[in-house]
Structures are given as structure tokens and as C-alpha cells.
Amino acid sequence: xxxxxxxxxxxxxxxxxxxxxxxxxxxxxxxxxxxxxxxxxxxxxxxxxxxxxxxxxxxxxxxxxxxxxxxxxxxxxxxxxxxxxxxxxxxxxxxxxxxxxxxxxxxxxxxxxxxxxxxxxxxxxxxxxxxxxxxxxxxxxxxxxxxxxxxxxxxxxxxxxxxxxxxxxxxxxxxxxxxxxxxxxxxxxxxxxxxxxxxxxxxxxxxxxxxxxxxxxxxxxxxxxxxxxxxxxxxxxxxxxxxxxxxxxxxxxxxxxxxxxxxxxxxxxxxxxxxxxxxxxxxxxxxxxxxxxxxxxxxxxxxxxxxxxxxxxxxxxxxxxxx
Numbered sequence: 001x002x003x004x005x006x007x008x009x010x011x012x013x014x015x016x017x018x019x020x021x022x023x024x025x026x027x028x029x030x031x032x033x034x035x036x037x038x039x040x041x042x043x044x045x046x047x048x049x050x051x052x053x054x055x056x057x058x059x060x061x062x063x064x065x066x067x068x069x070x071x072x073x074x075x076x077x078x079x080x081x082x083x084x085x086x087x088x089x090x091x092x093x094x095x096x097x098x099x100x101x102x103x104x105x106x107x108x109x110x111x112x113x114x115x116x117x118x119x120x121x122x123x124x125x126x127x128x129x130x131x132x133x134x135x136x137x138x139x140x141x142x143x144x145x146x147x148x149x150x151x152x153x154x155x156x157x158x159x160x161x162x163x164x165x166x167x168x169x170x171x172x173x174x175x176x177x178x179x180x181x182x183x184x185x186x187x188x189x190x191x192x193x194x195x196x197x198x199x200x201x202x203x204x205x206x207x208x209x210x211x212x213x214x215x216x217x218x219x220x221x222x223x224x225x226x227x228x229x230x231x232x233x234x235x236x237x238x239x240x241x242x243x244x245x246x247x248x249x250x251x252x253x254x255x256x257x258x259x260x261x262x263x264x265x266x267x268x269x270x271x272x273x274x275x276x277x278x279x280x281x282x283x284x285x286x287x288x289x290x291x292x293x294x295x296x297x298x299x300x301x302x303x304x305x306x307x308x309x310x311x312x313x314x315x316x317x318x319x320x321x322x323x
Contacts, residue, residue, distance in 0.1 A: 225286025
């Protein structure tokens with residue numbers, strides 16, 4: 001008879017253990033999915049062999065601790081079951097879970113037979129109300145909130161530990177400024193001849209003028225009139241007069257004509273700045289301009305058509321009207 005009872009108890013404990021293991025498995029699977037969503041595998045790929053070994057050892061140790069905890073729970077439940085089988089008086093005592101619920105969750109409710117003691121005198125349409133106590137969990141929550149509010153008030157009014165909401169806001173603004181600077185630097189570093197844009201702002205032209213004076217004056221003159229290199233002030237260009245053409249020429253150079261590539265000495269942002277400054281010289285009057293070289297370049301209008309074509313069409317229309 002005793003053996004049969006022990007087998008039944010072990011069977012119940014096995015079922016409980018399997019339930020716990022399955023629950024942990026589901027939790028770990030959910031955690032793994034969440035980690036994958038946050039780029040877990042990409043972060044794992046950046047670790048070296050020593051970091052991977054340390055992570056593996058931590059995971060093994062955690063697994064061993066979980067298994068020991070499960071084993072201890074199983075053994076304790078098995079021993080309690082045996083003690084209750086040996087001593088029937090213990091079987092009538094409430095379990096720890098029931099005691100926990102009574103003390104912290106529901107409280108000790110009065111039996112139905114004794115509800116007359118807490119029955120209120122008034123009623124609503126025949127419905128009478130019981131004067132029950134506040135649930136323990138709600139009482140503890142109220143006490144905890146009150147204590148937290150007191151410490152919170154003392155901290156932010158006298159002690160000053162941590163950051164105030166205003167300080168947190170300013171810290172977030174500072175962090176966003178740093179992030180914006182990083183994004184700007186990344187965007188500037190990615191400028192090339194395919195995405196560079198014309199920018200004649202004062203900041204760009206001032207920076208471009210400094211770069212031009214330090215690197216380009218020897219060949220193109222300080223006023224852009226030309227010398228060894230071509231004149232930048234007329235409408236004729238050897239390698240194209242758009243911002244993309246000028247950027248490409250500065251970046252890769254013209255080795256056959258003695259112009260070195262500047263991509264190894266200037267950043268993409270600096271090449272963009274000096275290219276915009278070069279284009280800002282067009283139409284100015286240098287002291288000793290060099291003769292025009294290359295082909296006439298006419299900037300495109302906003303609709304993509306050449307301004308020269310539009311001008312020719314206007315002249316033709318005027319001629320026809322005059323005729």
C-alpha cells in the first residue's frame with residue numbers, strides 16, 4: 001500500500017516537473033524570438049572566441065542552476081507528499097500556496113454561514129452589501145505607493161539623487177544633438193559625384209574658399225583667372241561645368257594634364273565645398289583671365305531643358321512676331 005502511494009506521488013511530481021520545464025522552454029523560446037528581433041545574431045557575430053566561450057560558460061552555469069532548482073523543488077514536493085502520507089494530521093493543513101494567497105492576495109474571508117456578521121443594514125432593490133475588508137494586495141500596494149511618494153518627494157526636493165525631469169529632458173536633447181551630428185557626418189562622408197548638390201550657402205563658400213586658397217591658387221590663380229590650369233570665371237569648361245562634373249574632376253583629378261586626384265587629401269565634404277566655391281567664381285572678372293578652353297556649358301533649367309534651347313526658342317518667337 002505504501003509503495004502504491006509513493007508511485008502515485010512520484011507520478012504527480014513528474015507531471016508538475018514536466019509542466020515547469022515546458023513553461024521554461026516556452027519562455028526561453030519567446031525570449032529568443034525577442035532577441036532575434038533586436039539583432040541578437042548580428043551582435044553574436046561580432047564577438048571573438050574568448051567572448052563566445054565566456055557566454056557559453058555563463059549559459060551552461062545558468063542551465064545547471066535552473067536544473068538544480070527544479071530538482072530541489074521536485075525533492076521538496078516529494079518529501080512533503082511522503083510526510084503527509086505518514087502523518088494524516090499534516091494532510092489537513094493548508095499548503096504554502098494556500099497560505100500565501102490567504103495572507104497576501106485574498107485575505108481570510110468569512111464563511112458563508114458567518115456573513116450575517118458583516119452584512120450592512122441598507123439594501124438596493126433587495127441586494128444587500130457585505131462590509132468586506134480591503135484585499136491584502138491592494139493594501140500593500142497602497143502602502144508601497146505612499147512610501148515611494150514620500151521618498152520621491154524627499155529625493156527631488158532635498159537630497160537630489162538622480163536626475164529631475166528637466167535634467168532628463170536636457171540629457172535627451174544633448175544625446176539627440178550628438179546623434180544628429182553623427183548622422184550628419186555619415187551623410188557628408190557618403191557624398192560622391194552621383195549625389196552631390198549645388199550649395200551656395202555662406203558656410204559652404206567660406207569653407208570652400210579656404211580650401212581653394214590652400215590648394216588651388218598655384219594653378220588657377222587666387223581670383224580663378226587661370227594659369228597652368230584653366231580659367232574658372234568664363235562659361236567654357238574642359239570636363240563639364242555642373243557641380244557633379246566639377247566634383248568628379250577634383251576628386252579623381254586629370255593625371256594626363258598634371259592635376260592630381262584630391263580624394264586622398266580632402267574629405268568628400270571638403271571636395272563638395274571647394275567645388276561649390278569654384279562654381280561661385282563663374283561670371284566674375286579676374287585681373288588676368290586666361291583664354292576660354294573647352295566647350296560652352298549652359299546650366300539646365302528647373303524643368304531639365306537647356307537654358308540655351310529656351311533662349312533660342314524665345315528669339316525665334318520674337319522674330320516671327322516681328323515678321
